[in-house]
Amino acid sequence: MTTDDTVFLAPILRGGRFDGHTVPVEVLADLAAYKDLVIEVARSLYLAKHPDRKRVPKGFEDSFRLTLKQIDRGSAIPVLVIERDPTGDLELEGVSEGSCQIYFDARDIIAECVQSVGDGHMPPERFPPGLLTSFNRFGRNLLADESIELAPNKQTQGVLYNPTVRRKLVLLQSKNYEKPLTLVGNVTKVDTDNATLILRTSNGTITASYPILMEGVIIEALKNHANDVRLSGMGLYDRNERLLRVTDINHVVQLDDAVSDTSADILARLGAMGDLRPGWLDGEGVGPDQATMNIASQILPDLIDREGLPAPAVFPTKDGSIQAEWQGMPWSIEVRFLPGGLRVTAVADNLVEGRDELISIEVSGQLTSELAAWLRPHLVASRRHL
Amino acid sequence: MNQFERLLSDAAEELYRQVHPNFIHGETLTSQVFEATKKDEGLLSVTRSSKSAAKGAFERFLAQKCRSVGVVAVTIAEVVQVGLSAYDDVQPHEPAHAVIDFNGISEGDARRTRKRLALMAQARGWRFRAVA
Numbered sequence: 001m002t003t004d005d006t007v008f009l010a011p012i013l014r015g016g017r018f019d020g021h022t023v024p025v026e027v028l029a030d031l032a033a034y035k036d037l038v039i040e041v042a043r044s045l046y047l048a049k050h051p052d053r054k055r056v057p058k059g060f061e062d063s064f065r066l067t068l069k070q071i072d073r074g075s076a077i078p079v080l081v082i083e084r085d086p087t088g089d090l091e092l093e094g095v096s097e098g099s100c101q102i103y104f105d106a107r108d109i110i111a112e113c114v115q116s117v118g119d120g121h122m123p124p125e126r127f128p129p130g131l132l133t134s135f136n137r138f139g140r141n142l143l144a145d146e147s148i149e150l151a152p153n154k155q156t157q158g159v160l161y162n163p164t165v166r167r168k169l170v171l172l173q174s175k176n177y178e179k180p181l182t183l184v185g186n187v188t189k190v191d192t193d194n195a196t197l198i199l200r201t202s203n204g205t206i207t208a209s210y211p212i213l214m215e216g217v218i219i220e221a222l223k224n225h226a227n228d229v230r231l232s233g234m235g236l237y238d239r240n241e242r243l244l245r246v247t248d249i250n251h252v253v254q255l256d257d258a259v260s261d262t263s264a265d266i267l268a269r270l271g272a273m274g275d276l277r278p279g280w281l282d283g284e285g286v287g288p289d290q291a292t293m294n295i296a297s298q299i300l301p302d303l304i305d306r307e308g309l310p311a312p313a314v315f316p317t318k319d320g321s322i323q324a325e326w327q328g329m330p331w332s333i334e335v336r337f338l339p340g341g342l343r344v345t346a347v348a349d350n351l352v353e354g355r356d357e358l359i360s361i362e363v364s365g366q367l368t369s370e371l372a373a374w375l376r377p378h379l380v381a382s383r384r385h386l
Numbered sequence: 387m388n389q390f391e392r393l394l395s396d397a398a399e400e401l402y403r404q405v406h407p408n409f410i411h412g413e414t415l416t417s418q419v420f421e422a423t424k425k426d427e428g429l430l431s432v433t434r435s436s437k438s439a440a441k442g443a444f445e446r447f448l449a450q451k452c453r454s455v456g457v458v459a460v461t462i463a464e465v466v467q468v469g470l471s472a473y474d475d476v477q478p479h480e481p482a483h484a485v486i487d488f489n490g491i492s493e494g495d496a497r498r499t500r501k502r503l504a505l506m507a508q509a510r511g512w513r514f515r516a517v518a
Contacts, residue, residue, distance in 0.1 A: 282452040313414035332501045349498045
């Protein structure tokens, strides 16, 4: 059991992957990044408080030990506690005074900054200038529908931190920011000296840095460059959501070129929708345009064959959209390819709790991976329920 | 007859709904089957099982130059369960006509309600299906 006086943060993790009261291991890296952010802010506070000093006392970073004590229920709540050093080694000048107060101050300033920028204002003046880019590491493994409520304890309402707020914070100071991605394409070139590769996708070529331990897999992908690979990792984006490069790769899978029978069935059904004439629905309705058909024909087979999602049922709608439906309990999901082929909207309805989650995505080279990342946790939750 | 008198209350009675050929994929119905259009003013057309067989409802529907591959059904108990009401609504072309009233609920609630009704109808199975 933890005691209230040692709890430093009880962040409430909400959204897809956290609905099962579990925390994916990738997200532990975000908690570590949060700890580093607290130390950076605390260091800045210390130096502001001690203008006579040029640097913090030796052992400053080590004096802040943050431990994941337990994961409580309520979506998923990892309880982070400060470990006090019983030997008194933490008695650093100005640091341990007031029971590590400087770290609690840093925690509160971070929350204040998140709140302010999330509400559309500038960061508070007491947030150290220059540290906004440190938010790039904290929360970069969160998916679009996930969030962290930065609550100091379980009794107090916290501040909402999600990918949108994180992006705002980072872009206040930097031109670029990172977020997870999945790309499909061919590896056309590998530079082993610099541990980079060139991936050719339907949207153009992109440079990707890979971990040196992955070199064998990457060389294999180059040898089989006629076949596509699916690559998951971290992408660097500019403020216009343009992918600049892949900064890290954590997974590479060789893909078979063949389209599955399931996808072939959907493609045939989509082809038939091209014959729909105005008034097809007993005098009402328009048929989907070619651009909408093209996007649906590209994305739906990719979701099934490359992302491994179950096949949806596919229907035309009266307004000329194409609607893919995954019916289940508790989540019943509709993805709509809107007329014009430029935008896709999706809504997941929780039929048990009577709530919904929505997303609207512009068509881009990352559409399949973004949609898959949003769909997957809902589909997994429904499968588990069934 | 006022609205109260037209309210349908026999929990076991089934309400038939026609299925457009584009609204079934394999054996999956789209929830659009239970979507009331603007033209319908939020009132979804159905046919009462106490006044008509499913096959008869299907044949009269086709006679109006509308398209259908068959008939599915929800019960009045299910309509009440999802928070809606159904009313008798006799029409010259369909003496067994009734409506499920979607008015007064939010767009999100209407969407979830359609989905629930579609799942219930699918679980019940076809009440009549045209031979392909």
